[in-house]
Amino acid sequence: MNNVTQLISKYRQAPWRHQRQWIGLFLLVIVLVAMVAGIYLNVTAGASVAGREIQILKDDIIENQRFNHDLETHLAELTSIKSMHTQAEDLGFEPIRPEDITYVIVEGYIPPPPIDLSTNAALPAAPLIKTEYTQSLFDWAAQAFILSTARSGEQP
Amino acid sequence: MNTPHAWRYLSVQIFLVLLATAVIGQIIRIQSSEEAKAILDNTSQYSGEYRSYFPARGRIYDRSGYLLAGNRTAYEVGIDIRTVHEAGNANNIALAASMYLGLDYADALDEIQNPDSGLLYLVLASAVDSDIAENLMNLQELAASQPSSESLTGLHFQPTLQRSYPENDLAANILGFVTGDHRGYFGIEEKYNSVLSGVPVLVWIPSDPNRVNEWPEIPAGSDLILTIDREIQAMTEEILDDAMDTYGAESGTIVVMNPQTGEILAMATTLRMDPDNLDSYEDLFPEQTPYNWAISHPYEPGSVMKIYIMAAALDAGVVLPSTTFNDTGSITIGGATFRNWNGGAWGIQDMTGCLQHSLNVCLAWVATQLGVDNMYSYLQDFGFGHQTGVDLAWESPGRLKLPGDEDWHISDLATNSFGQGVTVTPLQMVMAASAIANEGQMVYPHMVYAVVQNGQQRNTETQIVGNPISARTAQTLSEMLVYSLENETSLALVPGYRLAGKTGTAQIPTEYGIYDPNVTNTSFIGWGPVDDPQFMVYVWIEEPSASIWGSEVAAPVFQQVVERLVVLMHIPPDYIRLQAANRGP
Helix, strand or coil: CHHHHHHHHHHHHCCHHHHHHHHHHHHHHHHHHHHHHHHHHHHHHHHHHHHHHHHHHHHHHHHHHHHHHHHHHHHHHHCCHHHHHHHHHHCCCCCCCHHHCCCCCCCCCCCCCCCCCCCCCCCCCCCCCCHHHCCCHHHHHHHHHHHHHHHHCCCC | CCCCCHHHHHHHHHHHHHHHHHHHHHHHHHHCCHHHHHHHHHHHCCCEEEEEECCCCCCEECCCCCEEEEEEEEEEEEEEHHHHHHHCCHHHHHHHHHHHCCCCHHHHHHHHHCCCCCCCEEEEEEEEEHHHHHHHHHHHHHHHCCCHHHCCCCEEEEEEEEEECCCCCCCHHHHCEECCCCCEECHHHHHCHHHHHCCCEEEEEECCHHHHHHCCCCCCCCEEEECCCHHHHHHHHHHHHHHHHHHCCCEEEEEEECCCCCEEEEEEECCCCCCCCHHHHHHHCHHHCCCCHHHHCCECCHHHHHHHHHHHHHHHCCCCCCCEEEECCEEEECCEEEECCCCCCCEEEEHHHHHHCCCHHHHHHHHHHHCHHHHHHHHHHCCCCCCCCCCCECCCCCECCCECECCCCCCHHHHHHCCCCCEECHHHHHHHHHHHHCCCCEECCECEEEEEECCEEEECCCCEEECCCCHHHHHHHHHHHHHHHHHHCHHHCCCCCCCEEEEEEEEEECCCCCEEEEEEEEEEEEEECCCCCCEEEEEEEECCCCCCCHHHHHHHHHHHHHHHHHHHCCCCCHHHHHHHHHHCC
16 A cells, blocks of 8 residues: 555656656557558559559550551551462462363362361450459458368368 | 646647647638639549540451451541640641641641630541651651750640551452441441441540559450452452453442352452542442442343243243243233344243243243242242342342332233343342252352451351242252253353353333333353352343343353352362262262
8 A cells, every 4th residue: 555655656746757658658659550651651652553554564455456456457468369469470370270270089188177266365364453452451361261271171 | 737837838738729720720621612622623634534445346357367357557646735835836736737647737727726615635637647647756756856946745646446458449349448437338347337346435544553443444346257258259350340341341240159058259349449548439439329239239130030930930830841832922911012132933942942042932921821929929039129138238129019019010020020120139139049059948148257256256157048949940940051051151151060050131221211222231140060059150241332142241251250260169170079079088
């Protein structure tokens, strides 16, 4: 009891101790807020840079697609039927006449297949933006928990 | 606070609280003021922009994968009006626009200096060729390094994709064209406009990089593979152009189709424009001249029509190939008298002879044997009077007058039997004849072999649109046409190949409704090899001056086409083909 009385007495004699506690607590809050703000700023700045890069890449894709169209059309002009006929004539070729053709029966000949311009482009594309940039902290924690649970259940 | 100076601390505290309150109050006042709202509104236009996205237009290929219609970069050239006014370089820009873009200097200067109120961006020219635009860009760059009075600041270049046709006017009547507003006109471009163009959209593109995921994905238009073979198309166009000179004709059309599948291999017409040069359209096609005569310009076909009348009569059982008719040189139906093409009497003829000599009197008699109901029912089953449904824009149905129509008369039974008084398109004739070549099955003529969308190719299936006659009738008539061709129209024959065919010569009605005997439409339809038809060729030469007869004009053109067609299609002469078939697989 004496100790308590002494402590109260000391605080009455030196109130700055109490105030210093409050100041310390206030500074702690300030530091925590600054840390969170700093991290947020860092993440946001990183996301902005990534977003800007995506914008540039998208513009590049559009430009490349345009360039590809130009090249394809130019190639088609170079190999157009008039151009090919002119080149053939310049090289001394002339159109064949039916009476000039000798037909040979080739056993097992397989005629060329019909044209097929299909590609594998229909495969589902990978997500453009990684989930790390879009999921919330809670989503990330839940996903990590599910993954760790699933791994612990796997056979060694 | 029981210190002597407590009131000082209290005063400072109150002062600071009041100051903080005033600052916060001022912040709120500024944020919610009218000025702040105006600033927010003004700055919002810089948070992004609306952009019109025209997906790359789908390409068009021929059946071998050669590009017939592609895309190339062109530029929209415009100015930022505020920047130009601030820089005071309207003169420079107007001068550059007149030199490089072909604009009138005074008009351009007036537009730049006196734009519509509220206009921020002015388009000077669209679809500018990339070479011209690049020259202008270089000039702008050069001017930027010069004294400011020469600058071209404020001039903007927006690249876009424009249609381009690397084969120039090849198959132009089939393809159609695309205008600067990305819309297709005529042919494939119009018929498949929505498929080729994709879905143009106007979207808001945020400048904020954190909102990049809001950028839309715009799918490109689908590609088309046509049934056309560019080699065959070029060959038919070349032969047709030569025929115009040789026979002094007004116009011409050649259609080549596979009668078993309905795939159109070539469709040549004499009126063709370079679709890259849209300025020539009005000169070439004045006053709504049809763009593709093979589908849009019906005409009276003449004696080619006789094969359908004979097919109907054979199928209905009213005549047999051996049925005889005594041709006295004329026949009267409905009060009108009809004569043969040479005015002569051909005596007793069987049905093959009637076709071989193309006797109007005989076919008119066959029509009477067939009867009104039967004849028009068969002609409708053959598709006359209706569109074929071909996948090209602006197809005409032609005109088949029917009993009950105001202008139909019983004498039409006779005139229609030899192809007068009825209008058809070349493609209708080909589709109808496919039933004869293809054992009674009439195929749907089509231009698109496949659609390629998102990397997936979907091929067009062969469609049978009707069975107007039986397989037996078709075989019988084919044999009759082979015989009549081999014994009459030698100019159409191709050595080594067994072909079926029929000529046609039709007088053309004048503006007074009277037929002019000296002005004709000459036609020929034929197909082969008869035992396994791979091609059907229709030739129409309009108003030839060298001769008025189909047998002397259209038949030789058919022969020229087939002679080169069998080479391009790798069809050996019949004896080799049958020899190979007999060996088996």
